[in-house]
Amino acid sequence: MKQEISLKLATMQGLVLCPYLVVTADKQAGSGINICVVSYLGVVNENPPLIGLSIRPSRYSAKLIAETAEFTVNLPTPELLAAIDYCGTYSGRKIDKAARLQLDVFPSRIISVPGLAKSPIVFECRLQQIIKFAAKKSSHYFYIGQVVNAVRDMGYRLEKNNQLATTNYDYRIVAQSLGKAHKICTSNSGGKKHAIPRKKIS
Ligand SMILES: Cc1cc2nc3c(=O)[nH]c(=O)nc-3n(C[C@H](O)[C@H](O)[C@H](O)COP(=O)(O)O)c2cc1C
DSSP states (O other): OOOOOOHHHHHHHHOOBOOEEEEEEOSSSTTSEEEEEEOSEEEEETTTTEEEEEEOTTSHHHHHHHHHOEEEEEOOOGGGHHHHHHHTTSOTTTOOHHHHHTOOEEOOSSSSSOEETTOSEEEEEEEEEEEEOSSTTOSOEEEEEEEEEEEEOTTOOGGGSOEEEEETTEEEEEOOOOOOTTTTTTGGGTTOTTSOOSSOOO
């Protein structure tokens, strides 16, 4: 039997999210950058590759993205958890988070905002569009960035490492593969995607 749950928490309880570290340029900060955490985020287009981030416009990072039109999106890892929780709790309006955490950065190739050295996959993004949702008093704006360059640590394989996720404010590890997409439903049809499965799907 299904039970109705609070609308406010429905998305957080029903979805597993991944808390990415978003680096922006910050002229005020000694380090020259600001870092926040965004888990309402995802791929929204393949060609060109676009990443969408839902950010409250009141966030300092939202202001910096709108001003500079550049940011990097940095894959979180369990090792970065303390930095993630810090950057997702305190605003860069008052603290230079990067300097406080002494997080090493490395220069991007195309944009001027750096990536985080400890992050195994980093996307360089140029702001394409800001979408303000039609709903009255909507909490977030949607910032769409085009991925103009992406780097990965040599030898790093996402599927071989524990992936950090969050659900309902709880940090989790996604550790186990259950099978490849498109392969599970086609296993009865000799791996052919458009063949109709011979057996009943269990
Ligand atoms: C796990 C986690 C996920 C978060 N996801 C989002 C998000 O998707 N969108 C958002 O606007 N804020 C999100 N936040 C909150 C911001 O990261 C936080 O308010 C941060 O302090 C903003 O920093 P800034 O003011 O320097 O930009 C998240 C925080 C945590 C801890």
